[in-house]
Amino acid sequence: MSEAALSMLLRLSNASVRLGTVTALRRVSFSVRRGEFVAVIGANGSGKTTLLRLLHGLVDCTGSRRVGEPAPVQAMVFQRPFMLNLTVWNNLRLALWLARSRVPRAEAPARALEALKRVGLVESRDRPARVLSGGEQQRFALARAWAVRPDLLLLDEPTANLDPSAKKEVETLLQGFAAEGMTLVMSTHNLGQAKRLATRVVYVDRGEVRLDLPTAQFFGKSADERARLFLKGELSWDLE
Amino acid sequence: MNEFAQSARSALDLIVHADGVLVRTVSLSLAVSGTACLFAAGLGLFGGAWLAVARFPGLRAVLLLLNTLLALPSVVVGLAVYLLLSRSGPLGSWGILFTPTAMVIAQTILVLPVVAALARQVVADGLRDGGDPLQSLGAGPLLAALLMLLHERWAVVTILLTAFGRAIAEVGAVMIVGGNIEGVTRVMTTAIALETSKGDLPLALALGLVLLAVVALLNVAIFAVQRSRFASVLVEAR
Numbered sequence: 001m002s003e004a005a006l007s008m009l010l011r012l013s014n015a016s017v018r019l020g021t022v023t024a025l026r027r028v029s030f031s032v033r034r035g036e037f038v039a040v041i042g043a044n045g046s047g048k049t050t051l052l053r054l055l056h057g058l059v060d061c062t063g064s065r066r067v068g069e070p071a072p073v074q075a076m077v078f079q080r081p082f083m084l085n086l087t088v089w090n091n092l093r094l095a096l097w098l099a100r101s102r103v104p105r106a107e108a109p110a111r112a113l114e115a116l117k118r119v120g121l122v123e124s125r126d127r128p129a130r131v132l133s134g135g136e137q138q139r140f141a142l143a144r145a146w147a148v149r150p151d152l153l154l155l156d157e158p159t160a161n162l163d164p165s166a167k168k169e170v171e172t173l174l175q176g177f178a179a180e181g182m183t184l185v186m187s188t189h190n191l192g193q194a195k196r197l198a199t200r201v202v203y204v205d206r207g208e209v210r211l212d213l214p215t216a217q218f219f220g221k222s223a224d225e226r227a228r229l230f231l232k233g234e235l236s237w238d239l240e
Numbered sequence: 241m242n243e244f245a246q247s248a249r250s251a252l253d254l255i256v257h258a259d260g261v262l263v264r265t266v267s268l269s270l271a272v273s274g275t276a277c278l279f280a281a282g283l284g285l286f287g288g289a290w291l292a293v294a295r296f297p298g299l300r301a302v303l304l305l306l307n308t309l310l311a312l313p314s315v316v317v318g319l320a321v322y323l324l325l326s327r328s329g330p331l332g333s334w335g336i337l338f339t340p341t342a343m344v345i346a347q348t349i350l351v352l353p354v355v356a357a358l359a360r361q362v363v364a365d366g367l368r369d370g371g372d373p374l375q376s377l378g379a380g381p382l383l384a385a386l387l388m389l390l391h392e393r394w395a396v397v398t399i400l401l402t403a404f405g406r407a408i409a410e411v412g413a414v415m416i417v418g419g420n421i422e423g424v425t426r427v428m429t430t431a432i433a434l435e436t437s438k439g440d441l442p443l444a445l446a447l448g449l450v451l452l453a454v455v456a457l458l459n460v461a462i463f464a465v466q467r468s469r470f471a472s473v474l475v476e477a478r
Binding site for chain 2: 081095098099
């Protein structure tokens, strides 16, 4: 097996997704390789979330979606983290129980505690998860994802609703995950964030991947006219 | 008015002195309806959760039928169970017609659609936000639906209290399959119907007051559940 094949975690080939009557993704070909930090950018409704859901296997597609061998452990953090009406601790234990095929039962409590320490939420372990602040909820969602030690972490606009300081906390955590070798794919509207964090940028427009370039190259000179307009903030609805 | 006042006074007297007939009737009512609700909870919550995630041809027809059964007349249930359990019916050999067991079966059938339909709705609504995240964590569709029942447990409590309210207040089904036998199958609603027709208004009124009190208590319980949940969210949010 070649080195490229070994490092490939996920590959989409000509993948299209229809959601009801809408084609959310069209003939997308896209790979995720081990150790990358991919930022997926694009306007609202361009198909970023659907692309992440497809990568995670939450929607079906025509075309193909292949996972590498051995299959990578995946986790996803959603824009609005969903937590059961339980305490922080019980939510975390439940997540580890659901991942019991990958997390030995004896290890679960230590992992849960370690995850809470990592995101600075040990003090909140007995609080109802749903009353945490927005920033705390997102940090908790990251802890829950990190606790299962994913090879690939998918993040759907994880800082979209956060204030600057919470945003910074989340970014710091993501940088830490990336530094440990975790592969991350994150959708974002925040171009500065993409520039700061990502090693590669994918520009999605109207359900198609229009550009897929290393970060420096993407922000250096985008070849695509619509991507240039998007970067300048001039991609208005009139142009759709 | 005098007769009403006299009856009300006698009724209160029966309640205050815990009249034997009254206590037996109330106890049986609570036991029959409580047991029926327990069975309906076991079947209905699981069934409702399953229906929220099941995909099969004819699902819409099943949901339509389930919603129609929400308005199932209790006398129709009574009649159906009577036909099943009567000596010449398919389950006649069980010999349980005119027993509390038959009444439990009838009331279970009566409130099962209420529990299942409302649970399905609660789970389906919850999964709109929580379905993908739970699946992402590793829960299959049915497990995600059952976890949603845990998540929405206060709504589930309200559903069960509603079902109990329907069961304890119905008269048609228990009258037909129970036979209203004193000391055996006589419950509050059937006793009220009988005592009124006999002209024993104090006992009928006493039973009516107790029934009203039970229903009022249920409403207080539902209100308290909703209020305590709301209050705990407010306190934590501060």
